[in-house]
Amino acid sequence: MADGKSPEERLAELGLGVPEVVPPVAVYVPAVRVGSLVYTAGQLPMLDGALMATGKVGGEVTAEQATACAQQCALNAIAAIRSVAGDLTHVRIVKVVAFVASTPDFTGQPGVANGASELFGSVFGDAGVHARSAVGVPVLPLDAPVEVEVTAEIVG
Template sequence: MATPEEKLAELGLTVPDVVPPVAAYVPAVRSGERVYTSGQLPMRDGALITTGKVGGTVSPEDAYDCARQCALNAIAAIRSMAGDLSQVRIVKVVAFIASTPDFTGQPGVANGASELFAEVFGDAGVHARSAVGVPVLPLDAPVEVEVIAEIGGVG
């Protein structure tokens, strides 16, 4: 069975460096067997991959890609606490989507994160989830994702 890192490599992805905080918080905290991530923005190489509102200047497809990048950044934050990704189970995902008032496709955008977790972790990546439309996010990001993971909950 392939490890999460091997599955990422099959997808042409690697775990990035943990994104540094943009304010007074840490990227993740471990409490017992749980890791709680801070909200992860769609940062790549130190910058947001896009800005704006979904349903406005950001397409649902681009927002899906943003949610996927947020999930990859969450994986980095989780690994910084857990060490070994093969011991990780994704328990809960909350996706915040900065969107226009008439946009109602938040669940499809959040699938960018959810589908990546399932691809990388298999059954241990299937999780409970909320997808919430909001008026604005930090730095004008279109998507922010936070995760609760369990360490040692696989198997």
């Protein structure tokens, strides 16, 4: 990193830490490494074993709450990546897909997805700049408002 700080140090400066890997809610693993790439499963906004919010964005969940959920999904993705990469020093975020369970009239999915994207930029610097899709969907597992999946590369 240009500033010499590790991703974990940057997280600490934000008052955050890498959480424990969220246990799968079905038959899959949180992340898989294939060569230099790491693919995460969809990460829900689980915090201390429970969803931060439930419902649809634009309905029971505000855009601000959903953005915070996207940030938690990103933190959970970082934990999943670290679990197969060993550490975060050589991680580059390549692609982020944010699914936002939203009401039919809600069109702010990109703003919600920024909760994840901005965290990756803050934690990984230039290595956190990524391609992204933000998709509105009718429902997500456990009635979560947001789900984020990540493709990362282990460089160096």
